[in-house]
Amino acid sequence: MTITASPDFDIGPIDAIPTAPSVAKATVVAIGGIVAGGIGLTVWWLVPGALEAAFKANPGIGGLFGRNFVSVLVQACCVAAGVAGATCVGAGVLALVRIRATWWLLFMALFTIHAVGAAFTAIAWYATGAIHAAGLQIDGLDQDKVTLTLLWWRLAWPALAMMAAAAWMQTMLRSRSVYAAFTGQTGGPLRGDESLEDLRTRGRDPRHRTSLYASGLTHLMVIVLIPWLLEADGCVEPYRVPKGSGNPVVAMVKMVKPKKKKKKKSITVNPNSAIVFEKPDLDHTEADEQMEEMTKLEYQVSANMGATGNLGKGGGTEGGWPEGMEDYKIRFIRLNHGGSGWDDGMDDPPQPRWLRLG
Secondary structure, three states: OOOOOOOOOOOOOHHHOOOOOOHHHHHHHHHHHHHHHHHHHHHHHHHHHHHHHHHHHOHHHHHHHHHOOHHHHHHHHHHHHHHHHHHHHHHHHHHOOOOHHHHHHHHHHOHHHHHHHHHHHHHHHHHHHHHHHHOOOEOOEOOOHHHHHHHHHHHHHHHHHHHHHHHHHHHHHOOHHHHHHHHOOOOOOOHHHHHHHHHHHOOOOHHHHHHHHHHHHHHHHHHHHHHHHHHOOOOOOOOOOEEOOOOOOOOOEEEEOOOOOOOOOOOOOOOOOOOOOOOOOOOOOHHHHHHHHHHOOEEEEOOOOOOOOOOOOOOOOOOOEOOOEOOOOOOOOOOOOOOOOOOOOOOOOOOOOOOOOO
């Protein structure tokens, strides 16, 4: 491959662009290819096992991906990542010997990163869309378009980052300083120099380019950065119950709903009499009494009151909840709402025991 200088390049003083051979830049690009190849080999080695574990935890999604061949596509993409990784590692090692052939080999090997990254990004988009169309849950949680879009971003951003890194290395390879270090051919700026200088000087219209940069960064912050920060746990301490044996089997109190009483019949001597012998009660009408009886719940103490049940299935010898956390304590949180009496009882030792775990 032969690269010629661009005669139409006019964005400022040409002496500002470094065109002298740079062994340091060429070495950095070669090491970058080796690192990128190592990441590809890591993907080939680790992702299939992680994918199998995820399918075991979510069998519905595993079955869906088996029917629509997403599993096969991901496995093929992992194999392609391994091949691309081995190619980039080999090309990067050879590029440490700076000749024209190793320059061309490294430049072409970096295209495999673009191919694998684009394929994986598309597969991830199709997979999340299939999950939404099927209405499946992930780890027991319902999914919508927002959560699945965030899931796609978590899956796709490493591939997009690798594609951006490969594009940067190819741009550096097409700069005169790196190209001259490989080939010994000096001259004017090349296409890579044009691209780098265009980014540095913001082109022929710096004000318009600055507006584009600001708009892009704003969209990136609103769409990507802020949702990502909202997902972080931060320094919030979780509030959970302690882990223990647990025993929800023993019923300490039974709830009994009262039976509806039949309405007593009253005998009226003369229905057409103008005299009413019953004094009405304005505070408790018949309708209020019926509603109270129908909604009232009575509690009956069972024979097991105060008895201790057998240990549950959570393990351990202390009370608690099987799904709780180890070495965790019950906390009573008081909210300072600014009103009077919010701290009542806090300065009166000893504190009352509102809850006791058996």
